[in-house]
Amino acid sequence: MAAPSFLARWNLDPYILAIFGTVGLASVMPASGEGAVVVGHVTQGVIALLFFLYGSRLSREAVVAGLTHWRLQLLVFASSFVLFPLLGLGLGWLVRGLLAPPLVLGLIFLSMLPSTIQSSIAFTSIGRGNVPAAVCSASLSNLLGIVITPLLVGLVLSVGGRGFSLHAVWDITRQLFVPFLAGQLSRPWLGAWMSRNRRVLGLVDRGSILLVVYTAFSESVVRGLWHQIGVGSLLLLLGLAALLLAVVLAITTWLSRRLGFSTQDEVSIVFCGSKKSLASGLPMANILFAGSSVGLIVLPLMLFHQIQLMACAVLAQRYARRAAAPAAQCVQAGSDVVPAAAAAGPVQP
Numbered sequence: 001m002a003a004p005s006f007l008a009r010w011n012l013d014p015y016i017l018a019i020f021g022t023v024g025l026a027s028v029m030p031a032s033g034e035g036a037v038v039v040g041h042v043t044q045g046v047i048a049l050l051f052f053l054y055g056s057r058l059s060r061e062a063v064v065a066g067l068t069h070w071r072l073q074l075l076v077f078a079s080s081f082v083l084f085p086l087l088g089l090g091l092g093w094l095v096r097g098l099l100a101p102p103l104v105l106g107l108i109f110l111s112m113l114p115s116t117i118q119s120s121i122a123f124t125s126i127g128r129g130n131v132p133a134a135v136c137s138a139s140l141s142n143l144l145g146i147v148i149t150p151l152l153v154g155l156v157l158s159v160g161g162r163g164f165s166l167h168a169v170w171d172i173t174r175q176l177f178v179p180f181l182a183g184q185l186s187r188p189w190l191g192a193w194m195s196r197n198r199r200v201l202g203l204v205d206r207g208s209i210l211l212v213v214y215t216a217f218s219e220s221v222v223r224g225l226w227h228q229i230g231v232g233s234l235l236l237l238l239g240l241a242a243l244l245l246a247v248v249l250a251i252t253t254w255l256s257r258r259l260g261f262s263t264q265d266e267v268s269i270v271f272c273g274s275k276k277s278l279a280s281g282l283p284m285a286n287i288l289f290a291g292s293s294v295g296l297i298v299l300p301l302m303l304f305h306q307i308q309l310m311a312c313a314v315l316a317q318r319y320a321r322r323a324a325a326p327a328a329q330c331v332q333a334g335s336d337v338v339p340a341a342a343a344a345g346p347v348q349p
Helices: 002-009 014-028 034-057 060-067 070-094 101-111 118-126 131-159 167-196 198-222 231-258 263-273 278-288 294-343
Strands: none
Touching: 014 198, 014 294, 034 167, 034 198, 034 278, 070 101, 070 131, 070 231, 070 263, 101 131, 101 231, 101 278, 101 294, 118 131, 118 263, 118 294, 131 167, 131 263, 131 278, 167 198, 198 278, 198 294, 231 263, 231 294, 263 294, 278 294
């Protein structure tokens, strides 16, 4: 009981600690030679399984229902795939002489990823927001991100003269979207089984990501990852990730209120529009940047992921307290009225 209490007290996610532990393992015992080839093939199979499970769990009914709230969906989409990339490109341009090129590329790549699913929905629920809209927004963001993210990355790299081609988009489609579509088609047969075994499937999800992390960092460690980055660069990355999240949270909050959304919708917009998916980002980076310093490229994403969890946990509690305050006032008002009515005696017919 002591360890969970310690983690809860310091708001530490055990899974994030497991991810950084995997980075430590890859740093000490990286896969190399024939071992790296085997791990690479296993990782590709695990990624396909991961997206098959995503597809089989996504309810088409929830997506169709959520589409009717098109203003909310449009704002979340604009935050994920317009606002974030513009801010990421701006930050990348500002620090291009201060950080190694793979880290700058990782910062830009982070900004072009889709939203998370689990944490967006969880924080929306804690903050008493519009959960059905959050389910739809987060799910659609991940579905569209399979296509939009590689296209955005391809556009940026082409402009930068890196020679990116649409072949990477095909790789994403083949390795991620095809398994996802197969999962959707299998949902009538597997949906009920998936619902009964969520805990086991959650372990498969998380284990898959840990394997992807190990593969990416093993390759980078063999290439001399920790000789290319210093403490100063890590601190700068942390500051940039926190700044990026703070700006997006402020803008989505302001726009939600300016455009007249309800408080419940605001909660959904803020949490779905400010997240970036580690679960989608790591497999995509593994495909898009094969042969590059993938460990360096995904490092900004890993740091941002931890910061967004900690910041949004605090923000969700604030929303929850704000939602609870009017209810408490109503209860108090009711307690004042009831005794007065009782004192007056029974109401005559």
